[in-house]
Amino acid sequence: MKKDTLKVTIRGPLRDLWRFISHISERRRIFRHSSAERPGEKHSIRLRESLHPEVQYLLVDKIQAENDSTNSYTLIPDTSQPGSISIAAFSAGQYLSVEVQLESGLRISRPYSISNSPEEARRDNAYVITIKTGKNSFIPEEMVKNWEVGTALKVSDPWGQFYHNPLRDTEHLVFIAGGSGITPFRSMVSDILSNQENISIVLVQGAAVPEELLFSDFFLNMEQSNPGRFKWIPVLSETTDTEGIIKHTVLTGFINGVILADAMNSRESSLFICGPQAMHSYIDKELVKANLKTKMIRRENYGIPGSPSGKEPVKITVKMAGSTHIISADRDETVLVALERGGLNPPSRCRTGSCGWCRGSLLKGKTRYDKEPEGLRSADRNAGYFHPCAAKPESNLVVDIPANPGINTDK
Amino acid sequence: MNSETVADDSPEVVVIGSGLGGLCAAYELSKKGIRVLVLERHNLPGGFSTSFVRGRFEFETSLHELGGASAYEYLKNDDFQLEFKKVPEAYRLLLTENGTDFLAPFGIKEFSDAIIKAVPGSEGPVKDFMKVCEESFNAFTYLGDNSPPDPRLLFKKYGNFIRTGAAVTDEVADAVKLPQAARDLIYPYWCYLGVATDKVSFSLWASMIYSYLNFGAYIPKGRSHAFSVSFARAITEAGGEIRYNAEVSKLNTAEGRVNGVTLNSGETINCPHIVSNVSPHHVFGNLIDPAQVPSKAYKMVNARKPGFSFFVVFLGLDADRETLGLTDYSYFIAPHMDTTRLVESLKNRHDPNPMQATICLNAADESASPQGTTILSITAGTDPKAWEDIDPWDYPRAKEEFADLLIRQFEKATGTEIRSHIEEIETASPETFSRYTAAWDGTVYGYEPAPWDGIIPRVLADNKERFFKGLQFCGGNASRTYGFGSSMLSGKTAAEKTIAEMNS
Structure with missing residues (x-):
């Protein structure tokens, strides 16, 4: 048989033809016999909604002073809100974005790492976040000063990639914290020591003075009850006088290559670093100087630095949800902060350029990044999209910014 | 507040959802000067067609390869400025039970x-099978270009297409006496449709x-996110508007026609024409007032079976692919190629031997990740139901376990060692896709194309299955x-139909 006369039949030519014609009416028959019920919610939706609720309504349940400028706040579900029964699950090291209304009426949100472990949080149905305030702090003091037991908060679902993964990380972990950057490690140390038997951790905790070594009792206790698995190295930069405050050997100075080499102990290590941007840069240099090779470094930092310079301000024309707004901005603050000052309530989560939640489109003008944001997609970069939380204005701008979908909206 | 507010013009067409279908519809409409407003609930365009960044890697969320000429030619459009890389081979198949490589x-x-x-x-049999495949492809091309088709020409020239048009794949393989060993080698592409060969x-x-085989396949530079931003740019440049973080909570109708949408924020936008990239399940089940939905619409939705979903492990590796021994672009790894049993295994996320489709972007595009690194993504089908028993607090561990299994399966089948090279790892489950x-x-594929719900019945029934005027x-x-x-x-089709409706 020649190829071009190939004749394939399934049930015989006529029956195949009839079948072809009737498979259209087959469709109608199947529709006729199917259910006329309205289709209901399904499985993955349930899991999605419990893991990633659009907003969590929480109440401050307890306030515990950690030192003069730092409090831990216990947050529980506000059961007066419909559907608000349980807190959303998280991985140790993740953060919550918390919305606050300032006295000026502006609403802003800031990310805070969760400091209790998933086990503790699940048991208590409560998150603990630990917040340092003060003039050099990333957190505007005004944000939390009025919080008291019973204060109602709107909080995001848990976010962030700053967590341990046994498929990726080494069996020896080195955690490096600067100042209030210790908060995710409180959760991670607790979680890993109780659930991952083969993992050992060295925590290097940097602070200025002994009072700023947050959770020192907890880490002392963990070190005593996990010999060989957990080592705590507190490092103070401004004082060596720890008499009566810390019952532990304390190193002095900055977290340098010698301390890091000791923490890594010649073992292949995954490093987790959390703290101010200046500490990240310092540690990067020390690692190079000491010729220390790491399996990988994961970072969490607290916001893009920048303060008003008072230089000639720029004008930003903002297109948002079908409206156009014109605001004024300082050249040394991020576009995101300018949008917040302008009362536009823009979306934000990580505030370090990595998560992309604030993504917008730069239609006209020029911005600069102190450091190229890690999370920017290549096609976005090429097509003029930007991350306002990391970008500072260089000229007058025209931008298109999505309205805030979740925690900053009043529904 | 030192700002001024200016209201913009109301749209002629609202597009709900900025997946590639919605973007393409909005692009086609705005290009013709029609005022389009695209409403997207997420903060990015593209739906599945996007990417995400972890450390120094940018991962492709869903595209394995763009096959076939028509989509490729469409995207070569000057408005888009896309750059493509050719995929080197169709696939490498590893069947672990009988050692097929x-x-x-x-x-x-x-x-x-x-x-x-x-x-x-x-x-x-192989030549006959491929010949019938070619004829089906040509018949579709003819049908796409000739509406209505000439029945006599159709029967004369595309007889095999007609005779096999209501059949499932196994029936045609039986008819040409295709040996089982040959089916094992030809069937792996089943996973791109996600329906077993005795049902598809x-x-x-x-x-x-x-x-796929005739034309080859391509991947874009910048991942499939480049498709989405190209469309988004072209839409806004043509005068259209895209609003992100704008979830539609209601599709408003009256007397059998659509008249607008209401957003989660409470804002209502009036509009006589709507293109929905959102599934009929969601539109008829959740968005339209139940009092307005005819029972026929519910019956249609309930009769159709949403396709399955995926579990994906995205890996950024700290060595180049030569060092790792990753020679190929696309790996299909399975215990066997009995597609019915493979579909059955999707219901159990603990099945020790699932089928995986794994791609190594660097094999098509050396610059897909920084020098000295490799991107590998492992995909396995999964039924959303397989995730319903998971407690949210145990979810991270459940993902770790599935990822661990797929990495082990890959290493064993290919004889490579990748675990110690993992610099970045991320996973996606039906929950992730749903989110x-x-x-x-959380399904990735649309309604299963059983013969009664394949392209021909869908196209022929399209006008009869429209329950609201103005809705495509x-x-x-x-x-x-x-x-x-x-x-x-x-x-593109939805845009053409909308324009026809606007002009009628």
């Missing part, structure tokens, strides 16, 4: 020759494999079925 080349002749060489005596519409299957795209039940559907649940090219081009 088969490299399938692109090109109908090359592919057929490779099968015939691997399965002695299969020449006649042959004409759709045939057209799919023919277009980012709001696809019904596009995307993976629409008439062309799913996949990147089909979902996207369904937007």
